[in-house]
Amino acid sequence: GSNDTRQAITIKSTSNNGQACAIGFDVGAYVGQSNGGKTGGIPRAYVATYDPGYDNIFRMIKTLYSQSTTTGLVTSWPVPGNKGVHFAWTYDIDAQDSYVLAYECAKDLQSRGMKGTINWQTKLVKDAYDVAFFSEFYRNISLVEALGNMELASHSVSHSPNLEQFAVGTGKEIWDGTKYQEDNYFPFIGECMNATSGVWTTSIPNATTCETPNDILYFFTLGGSILGEARVSKYILEAISIVSAKVQSFRTGHLLYPDTLPQILVATGYKYSSSGASNDRNSHMPYQAFYNQAYNQEVDLLEFPLSASDEDGQINGDFYAPGTGGYTDGSYAWQQYQVVQKVAKYGGQYTFLIHPTSHIIPDVVQTLFSDKLAFQQTLAPLVANISYFDTMSGRGDFHNARIASGIDVAVFGNVVTVTITLTKPIVDLTLRVPTAWAFMSSTVGVQATSGAVTLLNTAPAGTVTLNFQTSGTVTATTNPAPGAPTTTSTISMATPTIPAPTPTPSSPRVVDDFSDPSRYSSEQNALGFYVGDDGTAASRISVQADWLLLNVNNNTYWYSNLGPANTCNDYSSFTKLSLAIRYPTTKRIGFSVVIQDTETTACTGLIQHSFDVTALINSATAGSDGWFHLDIPLTNFNGTDLTRMRAVALTSFASACQVEVDYIYFS
Template identity: 30%
Template sequence: MGMAQRPLAHGPIFRLTLALVGCALFGGLVWLLAATFGPVRRDPHNPPIHRFEGVSGPAAATVVPPAIPADWRDYDQGGPSRLVILLTDEDSNWAGLAHGLKSIGVPFRITRDANEAGHHRVMMVYPSISGRVLTPEALRIIARHPETGGTVIGCGIEGGGLEEVFGIGPAESSREHRKLRLDPAHPLLAEFTDPLELELPVNSADPDSALTMLSHRPTRGRVLASYEDGRAALVHRAVGSGHAYALGPDVGHLLLKGYNDRQELLSRSYANGFEPALDTWLRLLRAIYREGEPAAVTLHTVPGGRPLSVVLTHDIDFTRSIVNAPAYAALEREQGVAATYFIQTKYVQDWNDDIFMNEQAGPILQELLAAGAEIASHSVSHSRVFENFPPGTGTERYPTYRPFVQERLLTVNGTVLGELRVSKFLLERLTPGLEVQSFRPGHLRNPRDLPQLLQATGYRYSSSTTANNAMTHLPFRLMHGRATQAVTDIYEFPVTIEDELPPPLPQRLGRALHVAERIARYGGLFVVLIHTDSTGEKLEFQRRLTAELQAKDAWFGRLQDFAAWWVGRDQVELDAHRTADGLHITLKAPLPVAALALQLPGTGWRVDAGEAGLNADGSQVRLNLPPGTHHLRLHR
């Protein structure tokens, strides 16, 4: 038998071919199944969206106003009871100082005229004192001021021959200073007791962005604060009944660092902590003002003069969150409070999540509104890279605006204006009669241009950063482009407590209350952010937190309520003067301000004329201000 011919059909080539064809068929089947039933790899430029029948807009294009440089002359008004800033450089960070004094409630005026400044008991010379920026006559006025019972806060004393007045030797400058320590033994600093108030970061830890800071050696002055190397950062000299303070760090610059989201690692925590790095300076300036001005009346920071303002907020950025939201609103109603709901208008399906801004959303929004909630915007795409979005054209519209989160750090077709315009439009369209006033970006991502783009798109209030990052527990006004020269009408209300960082929120009640307690010592703002992705323990946390803070007489309100009150308060002009045994206060309010409390100089005051309520020891008066000019007379 010869060798049997091996049939070709069973040869290796045939088997290989069969295997290849089989693989190809199987692969094709898997692809077909995946394409039909599995998670689809979407076309980023044509993602699935929810179409609301007949809805498109907004119709009008957004026009972004140009940056108009802030003018110090806007603050050049008011009587001698105000703290006066003698401005020695118009290109300085004076806007930070102005906004900070507004926040802490010290009435002030800005002038370039030393003669005018001399009529005020408390004068702050900012940002520097030297023969280059002040005339010999102006330097003489400053030098004489403490001798006549006045107070001078001298910033950046580089020369001008005033060292003797301030009780210091010549200035030394260094880029090495990072922080300073306050001396709690000095009576002026008695209100500062927390370790985070007594040691303050003043300069970036990054050598490339560290500023040059002045220090002084005291001669006749007493050191109130010193840098880590022992050199003096703040020196006080008592001159009879007058005072001279020499201040090294540029407080206006520091304030703008915080307000502009440029803290450069100065902040000692990101969220859920106490960070008074800016507030301590503002309280210190207020203490100097109260010490030096017999008619020092300041605006309280909390409605009704209560110890703390609490704003409960929720971010709805997940399919289940919108369904859970009514449970939170019901709890809030039960406890007699109301909250702000930042809602993502998620009509695009993407890598992040499924669509939840669909036909089910309208009725839920209505239900939240009926429970007294504020409906606010939490953007369209909730992108982690929102801060890198281009500003956009201002013509973005639903349903053609389709930002697509492709992966964690990649979003296509998103613009800042699109996120702002379209989310506001849709929320207002789904809840007729609603005006969306507040905005919070996803992941608190902050584009540089956000302040002016919020203003251009009709928002008023922002809650876009953390209090710790801004280094303040007080609201503040936002600058155009987060720069130093132009101002917007948008105010920021930073987040104090959030629910994503470890440990889990339910384990943090004691810590959150401890933060609230420290902020309540000076009437700060306590913004709580709780995602409604689950109920259960988070809901219980909120119940207990609310009950505890209510028991401590905290004020509660939605962001738009607190913010409207704050903006009204921010525009109040206050002047006061002392008579033999009396105090006459004049208030000008362009907007109504309910339950505004005024902190009076000392205690034991009674109201003569005008409708106002006093607190128990006669140190604080509360009144409702309709728009207009109001007079209040008090006596002891």
């Protein structure tokens, strides 16, 4: 009611399509504190799971805007190429064997046509942590650079566990290879073994205490500064690059995040960071960092928070749903596949970290590198159809260009002209538009699909014009149309048409939307009737994340009843069957859809009417989220009596695989 003060958000619509929204908490403070890692206790997990945080608030505001203004009908999608996730494989090189194994990770990505970012620790001194592996193995960086698909990025000099206690530094820190300690940036990590006496086990000049009276085993760095970690590592990496790379991305050791880090990275020439964690920062989107991690002054640094790493689960190449393969909660690859799918619903970023090493240090569970590579080889193809794989800098450049762009919408009767103003070049920018708009023309090469238009390749700075038709016929006298495009599209596209209206019932009949796992566990579909597979899927069926997961083979016969048994169920008012299917572990696989009717007017006996959808699947284009949306005219099920319907079934899969089903309905 009007006196109810418990509502966090209230929305009131006006007669002219406007909407007023009152939010009962400080969104800016929540976002700012989240970006600065100052909301301890709010996130339910650090990484490796999905907690949307303030993303949901921004999505709500975006929806309100798009429903209230003509301009809001057109929005720029946060991921290039109309994909669901801006995905980055990242690798932290902070152990001696990592310098060799990094090449194996990069080579595997190259074979898949994928990119990634490698963060190299430039360790220059042997200490309690490790040998001076940069000095010994730096030539391996050249081997990786020669592959051509990996970004060169920094992972600091010392990988210090006490980075947050470092002084800012002088800004004069250098490394001169002709010298050793004198006049050089020389962070040295010692190991404290005795908490009582505070004796160092390694000889460090001027070190007399462990500075850690409560820990039995502890590493501590002397002689470090935050400016030195950023400045020196960048200088060294750029100096040895065989492709004259500019180091623009940084990740701290241990994901530590000193408050002064944002402005120090900007001051030393970095543009992008991935040192925060997605759930901890309450967002799966990139964000602009703040000075001192407060929230009153932005700095020119984009943070891409880490989504998950090889230290957050039992990493291997297994892909099993919960309750199968010996995994109560599902294998780690399965879990991360679910996270990627959820982020893909609104176009977020996903950043995975792999340490290419089998090395073990205290408090970290040892994992073989072969298991980590197997995980990459399992997850990469699973998410390939919904992901745009990029480097850290590639993602940052896209995001900066996107948020600096502008969109204007002008309506001329039934023609809509959209003008995009680009202040920077941008790759594969996608505009989301109402699905009722039919694409007409563009001043640059585009790819047009229902509800989306992608500017192909790199669009230069300047303006781009897109024209759409909403419905009906446009005449010059009453609906002045914009001028013809100056550049013909570089791809061939069928001329969009507005389909004639088809008589349909007032509402579809949903057989199942798989939104209720408990209902499905009771063997009931959305109509309240029996669903099952009679053991042909070996009971490996479950509802996960609002869709059905099936482990199928050529003998699988999964079916869902359309009404009570021994009853003639009348579906004669419907003309088509629609379903959505996705393949999480394989390429598209053909199968058949079966409709059952009855032999007699007494509604007894069953007749199978099968339609092979293989050709339909092979010609279909998956959406950015990987789903194939199939519409099958009921006339394809030859001889079916729509007044005596019994069930719909999925069967005759071409090979054993996993499939997901999002919905089945008649309309």
